[in-house]
Amino acid sequence: MERDDIIEYSLHTHHSEEEGKKIRAKIWKVTAILTLITTVEIIVGIYAPRYLVTPTVWLLIKFGYIGLTILKAAYIVLVFMHLGDERKNLRWVILAPYGLFILYLIFIVLTEGTYVNGVWNTLM
Template sequence: MGNHSNSNWWIWKVFWILLIVTAIEVALGIIKPPFMMEVYFGTKLINHIFIILTLIKAAYIVMEFMHLGQEKKGLKLVILLPALILIPYMLFILLTEGLYASIMI
């Protein structure tokens, strides 16, 4: 990640990474390879791949474009921990525990 203040090349590096990952997502979304349409762990393999690619893009935006990578460790934890704990918890509550709603209604 290096020293950011003196040059611009890292910006274009991140740009190409974001662009290529997006291009892969769009290509997969259009082609829909048949072997990726099998269901593993509650959803299709292709959806797991989309989610992983999205998290990679998110990490580059937050760490590089928002400079969180260069902040003090305490600030990194203050910002990342609430999101990393609360969001998966909410997803678990809604998507796993919330499914009984379809039985009730």
């Protein structure tokens, strides 16, 4: 029995094969960039365990992870949410509040973590 309620999306495409190739190339490019960044994060995580590096290097690694994660998130928003096709001012209006929120969140986490660590050391 053949179903007649399944939509065939290829019949509703509004672009040529050449434009389709460009779109697929863009998807592969995005996949490669995100895979590369994730691979760097994993390699650093494997080959730079905390007990092998100095506290300063460990702090740089942590901030590096935060930076790479924010970079991946911004790239995903720009590409998959089509924000990269918008005007520069609109991009900043949308991305800047998130960036400020992330910086504020990092500040709060570090401040509260330092406070809790101080209280914990006092109790022990």
